[in-house]
Amino acid sequence: MAPTDFFVLSAFLFGIGIFGLVVRRNVISIFFSLELLLNSANVLLVGFSKLHGNLYGEVFVFFVLAVAAAEAAVGLAIVVALYRLTGSVDTSEFRRLRW
16 A cells, blocks of 8 residues: 555544534544544554654554553443443433532
């Protein structure tokens, strides 16, 4: 794959992730959109790594994946707690949680 293919794929994934963040109201869909944003950053790092001929970008991808796994675990725990509290995973229902 040419490095420009990585850049185009990264931009496409980033666009889908931003669209999902803006349009969706379901918290699980929002987390999937955040994961798409992180994966677009990973694809971009791999593309820059291939472009420059070194492995620094590919090594950094593992750190981003570790952060994404921690974000998914904490986010899922918060979603489960909010579902138990409100009975829904829709973001419009979370306005009731304000003081």
